[in-house]
Amino acid sequence: MALTTSLQNYLSSSLISASGNAATTAIKPPRSSMITSVRMRHWAVHAAAPDTTTASVEGFEEGVLVRPNWSGETPLSRLVAALISFKPLYSLLKLGARQVFISTAEKKNIPWREMTKEILESEVYKELESIQNNSLVYPDYYLNPFHAYDEGNLTWLAAAEAEPATMSMAMRAIPDASSVDEANEIMRGNWIRAIEQHHITYSGTSTVRDVLDIGCSVGVSTGYLADKFPMAKVTGLDLSPYFLAVAQYKAKRGVPRKYPIRWIHANGEDTGLPAKSFDIVSISYVFHECPTRAIVNMVNEAFRLLRPGGTLALTDNSPKSKILQELSPVLFTLMKSTEPFLDEYYLTDVEETMRKAGFVNIKSLLTDPRHMTTTATVPQ
Ligand SMILES: C[S@@+](CC[C@H](N)C(=O)[O-])C[C@H]1O[C@@H](n2cnc3c(N)ncnc32)[C@H](O)[C@@H]1O
Numbered sequence: 229m230a231l232t233t234s235l236q237n238y239l240s241s242s243l244i245s246a247s248g249n250a251a252t253t254a255i256k257p258p259r260s261s262m263i264t265s266v267r268m269r270h271w272a273v274h275a276a277a278p279d280t281t282t283a284s285v286e287g288f289e290e291g292v293l294v295r296p297n298w299s300g301e302t303p304l305s306r307l308v309a310a311l312i313s314f315k316p317l318y319s320l321l322k323l324g325a326r327q328v329f330i331s332t333a334e335k336k337n338i339p340w341r342e343m344t345k346e347i348l349e350s351e352v353y354k355e356l357e358s359i360q361n362n363s364l365v366y367p368d369y370y371l372n373p374f375h376a377y378d379e380g381n382l383t384w385l386a387a388a389e390a391e392p393a394t395m396s397m398a399m400r401a402i403p404d405a406s407s408v409d410e411a412n413e414i415m416r417g418n419w420i421r422a423i424e425q426h427h428i429t430y431s432g433t434s435t436v437r438d439v440l441d442i443g444c445s446v447g448v449s450t451g452y453l454a455d456k457f458p459m460a461k462v463t464g465l466d467l468s469p470y471f472l473a474v475a476q477y478k479a480k481r482g483v484p485r486k487y488p489i490r491w492i493h494a495n496g497e498d499t500g501l502p503a504k505s506f507d508i509v510s511i512s513y514v515f516h517e518c519p520t521r522a523i524v525n526m527v528n529e530a531f532r533l534l535r536p537g538g539t540l541a542l543t544d545n546s547p548k549s550k551i552l553q554e555l556s557p558v559l560f561t562l563m564k565s566t567e568p569f570l571d572e573y574y575l576t577d578v579e580e581t582m583r584k585a586g587f588v589n590i591k592s593l594l595t596d597p598r599h600m601t602t603t604a605t606v607p608q
Pocket residue numbers: 367370381394442443444445446448449465466467468471494495496497511512513514517518522
């Protein structure tokens with residue numbers, strides 16, 4: 229227990245300092261000027277030098293490597309994998325990781341335990357029956373322990389904690405933000421602007437009638453898409469019926485929409501939805517959780533689902549992110565212990581996968597210090 233506590237303390241302080249918010253930074257600018265500088269980093273896009281860098285929204289920096297040296301098949305990456313595969317250490321890391329997720333979020337004023345309790349004590353359970361597709365066969369990778377949950381995403385606890393976890397991700401991405409709203413304004417704002425800009429530039433029309441959010445989780449990304457395209461019919465699709473139940477429960481209690489979001493329990497690799505039936509397909513923060521074969525299948529499925537001129541938008545960890553390349557050993561070990569497919573993700577060339585599927589106009593943009601958004605078009 230003492231070992232767990234000291235691990236937790238160490239991890240907790242590392243997480244805080246890695247996010248740039250250590251209490252010791254005496255030379256921090258006053259809050260007001262800091263916020264201004266964060267806001268200024270919104271949408272002045274820096275063009276990429278050919279074949280060397282990804283374009284980035286102003287102020288978001290790339291590291292010197294192609295991908296972090298703790299990922300892929302480097303000796304360091306193999307060493308971490310070997311350590312994690314040692315069961316007693318894995319159990320310790322898992323326990324520590326969970327406690328750190330919660331305490332780090334709460335230090336950032338995200339009421340993790342309160343939000344979780346509210347969902348678990350609500351009537352969310354009633355939504356499951358109308359959402360769950362009992363004949364769905366889950367891909368094998370989805371049945372592994374994940375994010376420190378033994379049953380992965382297939383539990384009510386994972387579903388109840390998904391929204392505070394998403395808020396925490398935004399605060400990690402934009403560590404200078406003074407609130408979750410401000411962090412989302414930048415992280416989600418830059419992402420959705422990248423999608424809109426790409427679609428306007430390459431689709432030949434600004435009309436958006438149908439939008440699909442693959443791996444929608446509890447509906448946070450789906451809500452942003454529905455807000456951005458209020459005249460479109462928006463569908464959220466996910467493999468976890470528990471996550472979808474939370475999404476539907478929250479949407480029913482949210483602001484009414486002209487077109488209520490449709491929630492579908494299906495595999496994004498093979499959705500069963502009609503071909504050429506969407507103008508935009510978005511897949512955000514899904515691929516780092518998947519093996520390469522699932523990434524390839526989802527990109528091919530998106531190509532099938534999009535109309536000619538349609539836009540695919542992928543958002544996830546950027547292998548070129550300076551912050552991710554410079555993560556402390558404690559942090560990347562912790563991360564890898566709860567995300568079993570990170571190495572495969574970093575070794576997958578997402579742009580090349582899109583090209584092979586038939587997409588054109590493939591553009592990658594660092595939309596916050598940690599994440600890139602890659603957009604592409606189905607030829608007309
Ligand atoms: C980190 S969450 C996505 C968060 C959400 N898109 C957002 O931006 O807030 C990843 C999601 O991908 C889903 N997922 C993983 N593999 C999938 C697949 N093959 N088909 C559909 N959903 C999948 C998981 O169930 C999980 O909800």
